[in-house]
């Protein structure tokens with residue numbers, strides 16, 4: 001059932017948006033540099049562990065995890081997006097890294113209970129039925145296995161997305177009101193809701209930790225504007241607009257993004273949840 005109801009996400013991540021994401025992976029990794037460091041420290045993969053990277057996209061974190069677990073460990077990435085997996089496979093090949101990639105839906109894939117760590121960088125907010133999805137992911141974990149992932153807090157707290165969207169709002173086509181829990185980047189904005197989802201899915205000792213940081217949208221305003229029109233809510237809302245309309249948006253959001261200029265680039269605030277949990281043991 002979960003698989004059927006994720007069909008919209010399968011279409012989305014295999015369509016133009018998935019292609020855009022795949023082509024921008026190096027830049028996205030640059031944006032997410034600080035978050036990735038914090039997440040790796042939080043998830044703490046150890047030598048010889050077996051790790052599952054959920055919604056692994058272009059494989060960045062799968063390759064980092066591969067280095068951490070060393071020659072006696074193993075890493076598997078799972079994703080529904082063929083264009084992103086093609087990037088992941090090419091990068092693993094170039095790095096001569098032994099990582100297995102599965103094209104599949106993490107909410108329905110029939111996993112063996114072999115992983116010590118189920119990990120994700122922003123790949124778990126897209127499930128139509130999150131409780132069922134995490135119950136299935138739990139099936140991938142060995143006894144004493146753990147889950148660790150990062151997701152966004154609210155749209156407003158994430159100025160990297162909210163500020164350019166607000167700056168362009170009057171130039172966008174009318175937007176449907178969004179169900180705040182619908183699959184999408186901000187579906188897990190309410191930390192207590194995520195805790196409840198994980199507990200219902202059979203996880204225990206759930207930790208939901210807020211972390212404030214920044215993302216790096218690029219060296220200068222032009223790069224940041226291009227990024228805002230490539231990924232995130234503004235990119236989704238502006239996807240169908242013609243060049244003239246996009247030019248107006250570029251002009252409107254340039255001064256907005258210029259406010260976040262630092263010597264390191266355009267670095268607006270980002271607000272994330274770091275979440276981990278353990279498999280609930282049967283005698284608990």
Ligand SMILES: C[S@@+](CC[C@H](N)C(=O)[O-])C[C@H]1O[C@@H](n2cnc3c(N)ncnc32)[C@H](O)[C@@H]1O
Pocket residue numbers: 006009013028054055056057058059060061078079080081084104105106107120121122123124126127
């Ligand atoms: C925001 S991207 C993050 C990609 C990658 N983790 C990164 O940080 O670069 C979300 C990813 O989750 C994947 N995804 C969405 N729903 C999924 C599902 N049900 N099973 C597996 N992957 C899924 C998408 O295809 C996409 O690659």
